[in-house]
Amino acid sequence: MKIRDVVARQLRIPNVEDIFDGTQDVLIIEVVTESGLSGLGEVVSSSYVARSVVEAPRSGGGRHGLREIVVGMDARDTDGIWEAMREGTAWFGRRGVAIHAMAGVDVALWDLKAKAMGAPVYRALAPNVGEPAPIKAYASVLWGDTLDETRALAATLCQDGFRAVKFGFGSIGTSLEQDVAMVSAARDVVGEQRDLMVDVGRRWTLDQAIERSTALGRFGVRWIEEPLHPDDLEGYARLAASVDVPIAGGETEETLAQFEAFLQAGVKVVQPDLGRVGLTQGMRIARLAAEYGATCVPHCFGTGINTAASIHWMAAVGGQLVEYPMRTNALCRNLASGMPPLDHTGCVRPGAEAGLGVELHDGTVRAHLYV
Secondary structure, eight states: OBEEEEEEEEEEOSSOOSSSOTTSEEEEEEEEETTSOEEEEEEOSOHHHHHHHHHOOOOSTTOOOHHHHHTTSBTTOHHHHHHHHHHHTTTTOSSHHHHHHHHHHHHHHHHHHHHHHTSBHHHHHOTTOOSOOOEEEEEEEEOOSSHHHHHHHHHHHHHTTOSEEEEESTTTTSOHHHHHHHHHHHHHHHOTTSEEEEEOOSOOOHHHHHHHHHHHHTTTOSOEEOOSOTTOHHHHHHHHHHOSSOEEEOTTOOSHHHHHHHHHTTOSEEOOOHHHHHHHHHHHHHHHHHHTTOEEOOOOOSOHHHHHHHHHHHHHHTOOEEEEEOOOSHHHHTSEEOOOOOOTTSEEOOOSSSBTOOEEOHHHHHHHBOO
């Protein structure tokens, strides 16, 4: 099952805002074999830079584009291809966007591999796994600009059937009083029976994080996410040792060593994004988190391809939560068809179809293709 081509499709909505919304422009990877069988993946990065990493022609040692590296290789050899991509990009890679682009190819390869097996991706990842348990989907949204907007948004998500909600960015981090008011407003609406998570977006200092995490902990938040800059591992260690509420982080990381550093700092919820780490590494990171007694929950704020991959990944490792981005633009909502539906308990299960079980909506691709 030799690889014939790697296609990088860059898609973009008409009006991209300077906000933390990864559904505004995306890079979708399709790996195609000589038989015509293909698989899909998604890159979570700068789509413009990552596209060049895929499409760059052959160059000197360690400087090749990913297409040049993997064409002709056996698509079923996911471990071998990962190492070939890592070595082939070593001069400009080893971190950052090169790994992100590799991750998109890697997810596409697992989609392909599972299709060739006639099995869903979660069974390709973990052949001995039993029937997957329901996985709670948590709605992931930005805070409203006002308390009333936050309340209205929380009410809509509850009506949509979600049993867990995460709010992030927006006006959080403005002041202790504002942070408490926002979280209080959300909790009032979602009630005590639903999980509530808070994403700070790296806006607090260490002293603020200790004070505000303690204050927000009174509202029973399941975790506080990205309270500090990801480079401040010493701050994370001091924060985790100072507060009772679990601290979450790691969405910007892409290597096993980086995740281990967060775990050593006491972070209790690590959040790899498959569009930045890939499924091959994702399985290793989940095992590593378990060794530290921590929880691995996918970060996922992109298209349905990344969401579907995250569901299969959690089914393979026995995960209990998956992030559902709730932006309303076409790339978030309408790019991928075949997404597992939310059931009456607010949970999802991976589909039984071979591969990821999703396909690109041709009309959405044509309308948003960026050339």
